[in-house]
Amino acid sequence: xxxxxxxxxxxxxxxxxxxxxxxNEAILEVAGIVRAExxxxxxxxxxxxxxxxxxxxxxxxxxxxxxxxxxxxxxxDLVIAAGRSAAGVRFGGETVNFIFVIGxxxxxxxxxxxxxxxxxRALRAEKTRVALAAARTPEEFITVLGK
Amino acid sequence: MGDAPKITxxxxxxxxxxxxxxxxxxxxxxxxxxxxxxxxxxTELQTTLMWAGLVGFFGALSSLLFRELTxxxxxxxxxxxKALVDSFYAMPPWQRALTPMLGGALAGTTIFFxxxxxxxxxxxxxxxxxxxxxxxxxxxxxxxxxxxLFTIATGGSIGREGPLVQLAAMxxxxxxxxxxWPAPRRRLIVACGAAAGIASAYNAPIAGALFVAExxxxxxxxxxxxPLVFASVIATMTVxxxxxxxxxxxxxxxxxxxxxxxxxxxxxxxxxVAGMAAPWFLRFLRLxxxxxxxxxxxxxxxxxxxxxxxxGLAILHPEVAGNGYSSINDILQSKWTWEVVLGIFACxxxxxxxxxxxxxxGGVFTPTLFTGCGLGYLIGCGFxxxxxxxxxxxxxxxxxxxxxxLAATTHAPLMAMLMVFEITLDYAIILPLMLGCVIAYxxxxxxxxxxxxxxxxxxxxARLFDEQLSNLRVLDLMKTSPPVIPxxxxxxxxxxxFISHRFNYLYVVDADRHFLGVVSLHDIKPYLNEPEMxxxxxxxxxxxxxxxxxxxxxxxxxxxxxxxxxxxERLPVLEEGKHTLLGSVSKSDLILAxxxxxxxxxxxxxx
Numbered sequence: 001x002x003x004x005x006x007x008x009x010x011x012x013x014x015x016x017x018x019x020x021x022x023x024n025e026a027i028l029e030v031a032g033i034v035r036a037e038x039x040x041x042x043x044x045x046x047x048x049x050x051x052x053x054x055x056x057x058x059x060x061x062x063x064x065x066x067x068x069x070x071x072x073x074x075x076x077d078l079v080i081a082a083g084r085s086a087a088g089v090r091f092g093g094e095t096v097n098f099i100f101v102i103g104x105x106x107x108x109x110x111x112x113x114x115x116x117x118x119x120x121r122a123l124r125a126e127k128t129r130v131a132l133a134a135a136r137t138p139e140e141f142i143t144v145l146g147k
Numbered sequence: 148m149g150d151a152p153k154i155t156x157x158x159x160x161x162x163x164x165x166x167x168x169x170x171x172x173x174x175x176x177x178x179x180x181x182x183x184x185x186x187x188x189x190t191e192l193q194t195t196l197m198w199a200g201l202v203g204f205f206g207a208l209s210s211l212l213f214r215e216l217t218x219x220x221x222x223x224x225x226x227x228x229k230a231l232v233d234s235f236y237a238m239p240p241w242q243r244a245l246t247p248m249l250g251g252a253l254a255g256t257t258i259f260f261x262x263x264x265x266x267x268x269x270x271x272x273x274x275x276x277x278x279x280x281x282x283x284x285x286x287x288x289x290x291x292x293x294x295x296l297f298t299i300a301t302g303g304s305i306g307r308e309g310p311l312v313q314l315a316a317m318x319x320x321x322x323x324x325x326x327x328w329p330a331p332r333r334r335l336i337v338a339c340g341a342a343a344g345i346a347s348a349y350n351a352p353i354a355g356a357l358f359v360a361e362x363x364x365x366x367x368x369x370x371x372x373x374p375l376v377f378a379s380v381i382a383t384m385t386v387x388x389x390x391x392x393x394x395x396x397x398x399x400x401x402x403x404x405x406x407x408x409x410x411x412x413x414x415x416x417x418x419x420v421a422g423m424a425a426p427w428f429l430r431f432l433r434l435x436x437x438x439x440x441x442x443x444x445x446x447x448x449x450x451x452x453x454x455x456x457x458x459g460l461a462i463l464h465p466e467v468a469g470n471g472y473s474s475i476n477d478i479l480q481s482k483w484t485w486e487v488v489l490g491i492f493a494c495x496x497x498x499x500x501x502x503x504x505x506x507x508x509g510g511v512f513t514p515t516l517f518t519g520c521g522l523g524y525l526i527g528c529g530f531x532x533x534x535x536x537x538x539x540x541x542x543x544x545x546x547x548x549x550x551x552x553l554a555a556t557t558h559a560p561l562m563a564m565l566m567v568f569e570i571t572l573d574y575a576i577i578l579p580l581m582l583g584c585v586i587a588y589x590x591x592x593x594x595x596x597x598x599x600x601x602x603x604x605x606x607x608x609a610r611l612f613d614e615q616l617s618n619l620r621v622l623d624l625m626k627t628s629p630p631v632i633p634x635x636x637x638x639x640x641x642x643x644x645f646i647s648h649r650f651n652y653l654y655v656v657d658a659d660r661h662f663l664g665v666v667s668l669h670d671i672k673p674y675l676n677e678p679e680m681x682x683x684x685x686x687x688x689x690x691x692x693x694x695x696x697x698x699x700x701x702x703x704x705x706x707x708x709x710x711x712x713x714x715x716e717r718l719p720v721l722e723e724g725k726h727t728l729l730g731s732v733s734k735s736d737l738i739l740a741x742x743x744x745x746x747x748x749x750x751x752x753x754x
Binding site (some may be wrong): 022056057061062063067069071079106107109110112113116117120121124 | 381621634635636667670671673674677679680683684685688689690691692693
């Protein structure tokens with residue numbers, strides 16, 4: 001399942017050096033990667049829903065990773081983008097180094113679970129997070145996730 | 148690309164604390180629930196079946212208790228531990244006359260004082276199943292059963308199956324009331340109780356189920372027949388496990404055979420006689436009832452008078468005491484000449500009229516069996532006299548007479564033939580029995596459209612029932628307070644709810660109880676082995692908004708259409724225009740209610 005996320009992650013959709021230090025800014029910075037994507041039909045709406053979902057309950061998973069996501073009509077197909085912050089971004093009481101922004105069409109509950117489940121499983125392993133932290137290029141980043 | 152960042156490693160303690168949010172016992176439980184759900188998929192009908200089994204068990208226990216109490220009260224009042232008829236034989240004539248009279252007075256007094264303690268006067272289980280909400284009143288059932296106890300224990304010519312069925316139905320109505328089931332399911336479970344009562348009274352599970360299906364429900368649709376059969380089987384197994392009953396047939400019959408095909412014709416003739424006599428038997432019972440009512444005596448005196456009449460007849464023939472069980476056995480064993488049987492038969496019919504007419508609480512089922520048995524035996528003696536060298540045995544005629552007379556009075560031929568087959572377990576009798584039952588039934592309904600049971604229901608306003616059913620809407624079947632979760636519910640809360648409730652969809656509401664959608668067990672099933680999902684999933688993420696809903700005023704037929712396009716067992720009921728979740732309606736309740744209505748619309752008579 002991890003490989004599915006890896007397949008969806010194009011090198012262009014990965015930012016290895018996030019500049020934002022604020023949670024919302026960081027989410028929007030990662031989301032900004034897919035602004036011009038064909039499958040994102042309403043970027044503004046997508047961002048609003050991402051922030052609203054995080055407001056409802058923090059999307060930080062507890063091990064330095066956050067999954068801001070939205071099931072929304074603002075995307076036509078599943079989109080995913082990733083960002084890495086060396087300094088870390090505070091998500092409530094947690095410091096997050098990896099942010100995976102996920103957008104799925106409203107009716108695709110299963111797709112969302114497949115991607116999030118795969119990523120969560122892979123990223124809970126500390127060695128994966130260490131390898132991702134050490135990745136020097138987006139391609140390496142994807143290779144680590146695909147393992 | 149810049150340098151690789153240093154990972155801010157979260158402390159081991161806080162990470163494990165997050166993982167522990169999904170308590171360790173929860174996932175195996177949820178997996179077990181999914182495993183069971185996938186293999187057994189318990190629908191509401193299957194749950195009803197489970198309740199039917201419980202009702203069968205406890206209904207049978209109440210029957211056993213009533214039997215014990217009857218023996219106990221008989222001993223207290225007569226100091227005799229023998230069977231009723233043997234006990235009456237041993238009594239001096241004055242005691243034979245006074246015992247049923249004393250019983251009648253006690254039965255009447257019990258009702259007189261007991262009804263002050265009871266809240267509802269109507270206890271009829273048939274009324275509860277066919278006309279009512281499926282509630283059999285607890286207190287008045289106990290009072291009437293106590294009254295029946297005195298009548299039966301002192302030799303009243305009435306069947307104990309009446310109170311046995313009443314008690315079993317009363318026991319059966321308890322879970323539906325406490326669990327606030329919709330009326331159709333409450334009625335079905337009470338029907339199961341009644342079936343258990345008959346099955347345990349006669350040690351006859353098939354007849355128990357068919358009695359209720361054919362006479363009370365008027366349908367053998369599997370939605371209702373399955374639970375009736377289950378309750379009957381469990382009830383029969385329970386009474387067979389008791390030393391009082393065992394697994395022997397209720398009546399012992401001599402071996403029977405047909406030597407030639409033509410020998411079946413006299414049984415057809417018996418069917419004709421039984422079919423013509425049964426309506427007159429019913430009219431005689433109603434005449435007795437009217438006569439006692441016209442006497443304007445207080446109930447206690449009326450019952451005492453009925454008892455005194457039985458007592459007077461018992462001086463002549465002690466066999467009239469009781470429901471007729473032992474006399475049927477004696478007739479089947481050909482212990483008496485036809486002259487003796489004729490005397491007992493006449494006295495027994497009069498005694499039944501006196502007991503039933505006086506208003507005693509009890510059943511007329513076994514007395515009806517006796518009447519058919521006596522009639523059949525006498526006719527059999529006539530045929531035997533005409534063709535002494537044939538295999539025409541009066542006792543076989545007695546058996547067929549029981550079935551034919553029962554079919555003609557209850558208007559339930561299927562139940563009658565299976566009842567006689569079950570209580571004798573003699574397969575050889577089945578051909579003449581089937582023939583006799585069917586002929587008697589068709590003749591009797593031509594003469595008298597009302598059966599022994601439909602009369603009382605007709606009085607209680609079946610028309611009202613028709614109107615009630617045709618007006619039924621979703622609101623009438625709705626269960627309030629279904630389990631709900633908020634959109635922020637975490638994975639472990641969702642899992643906990645799926646374990647606690649056997650639903651496949653959990654309703655998600657906001658703070659104002661507005662319905663937002665459902666979480667489907669099917670969606671999360673593949674992730675039950677992945678505790679990490681607990682960290683990232685809340686109900687909002689897996690919410691399915693496109694779930695069908697109904698409003699309270701939707702007619703039942705329309706609601707059924709929704710179910711035709713939806714694989715779930717329940718639908719959420721939302722307030723018209725406001726989307727507030729009011730409750731849920733289940734497919735099983737809907738099907739039961741519509742089956743009820745179809746039956747009410749098609750049946751010419753209420754039962």
